Amino acid sequence: MKSRRKILDNLMTAATWGSGIALTALVAGIVAFVAVKGYSVLSLEFLLEPPRDSMTRGGILTPLVGTIQLVAVAMGFAIPIGVATGLYFAEYAKDDLFTSALRLAIRSLAGVPSVVFGLFGLSLFVILFRFGPSLLSAALTLGCLTLPLMVTASEQAFLAVPRDYRDASYALGASKWQTIWKVVLPSAAPTVITGIILSVGRVAGETAPIMFTGAAFFAPNIARSLFSEVMALPYHIYVLATAGTFIEETRGIQYGTVLVLLLLVLGICSVGIFMRSRFRRRMRR
């Protein structure tokens, strides 16, 4: 009887260790595979040249810059709203209808499939607002998608500011807004910024929301206005891998683009994860 208990115990230890090792192998395997396959294509020219000859040669400058532009505009839209909503939840929210409606809305937004955001962006920004398929439409769609992430991150950042700070500020006669502006915001800023960095990582890799709101199959130039279509790294991968007559010939470029996207996204996220763990440690002290 006793041995059976021991066996079950060891079995659980073994199974969980197995799952942990399998997970690590999976993540390392995917990254290593893409790195090995894409490494030979990677060069400074690959990053700094636009695609040429029906995208069978050249580099990925246009989609790379397009992705950066999309992220920048999306963040310009999402940061003020996301941080304000986080601030509202942490500092202002009363137990009223507005607050529960807002909570429900943010929770629901977090679960909306990315392709549905695409439909929404198409009907609102592209058609109704007449922005057309453009950098602006695609970026606003991405901004809506990232909103719940940003809200949760900044709410937690504001809640982590110790009560004592606020009390001390009030004791000095500061008003509520003075306290928020001079005390809460500065002390929460590093964590808020971390949340923003992580959102950037998420947005940069999204494909479905931009497919019919402004991502271009091919664009000869970098977008110069908010109303031109843009190429984007994720969509560029999709186009090269599924459409066109040169799918096999461009395999190298495809792996290279996947590697660049993966490095970009994981690089951004690693910075965010690292920063967060440092701030957490400092907060604990």
Add this chain to the structure above:
Amino acid sequence: MKDRLPGAIVKALSSAGILIMVFILYFLFREGMPVLKSVTLKDLFFGDLWYPAEDPPTLGMFPLIVGTVAVTALSSLLAVPFSLLVALFVSETAPRPVREFLKPVLEILGFFPSIVLGFIGMVVLAPMLQERFDMLSGLNLFNASVLLGVLTIPVVSSLAEEALGSVPEDIRNASYALGATRFETTVKVVVPSALPGILSASLLGIMRAMGETMVVLMAAGGAAIIPLSVFDPVRPLTSTIAAEMGETPVGSPHYAALFFGGILLLLMTLAVNLLSAWIEKKGTFSR
């Protein structure tokens, strides 16, 4: 007075969240409901032919709905048990340094762009399946489910791990003090008290799989048929919308049908999401 204005601005900005959610619902219904002018609700739901490009189009969404359900179910079946094992490992059995290493690994996996996994499904997994099982094409339900499963692991594992981690240490110690092994403590004490959190984590993983687009678009094969085996190709709602929206004229019955597919997707994910929120809330109350 000076203090009221910033507060009002903050509140006004935050109302954008409600506005966006309402707009999403409004636009999906406004663009999607007109499909009922050209097809009856019954034919739309249960018609098993999807030929949207013909004139007049045949808009039977049954294969697409079945595709979504099949791919969600199979990927959850593959990924949720594994994810829970990982959660148990991180929270219960792993030594501290291993745990500190594994948490960021999980988080990094959560940031993998879905296009990367779709690409791997297409150029790596599909040829492998094709060779191993001597199939016509490796792009099928199984392929897409495996990769969707990979995308669900970080969601389920990290949320379930959080739930397990919030079980007070006292309860564990009490169980050990009674002479229970770690297995007995985990199964009889820790998991039951974290159950609401574990369930809600699993549901959120299922929701993620249901709404995922790029992986199924690239790896599921894209045939609008009812799959009879796991190696049949499928065309879930998400990939149908993504593949066809670019080519259909605005306002056509096909266009409306794709928005209607969006409504179905939204309602399905919303139902899972709210169920998970409800379980979470109930779980915290009982503690």
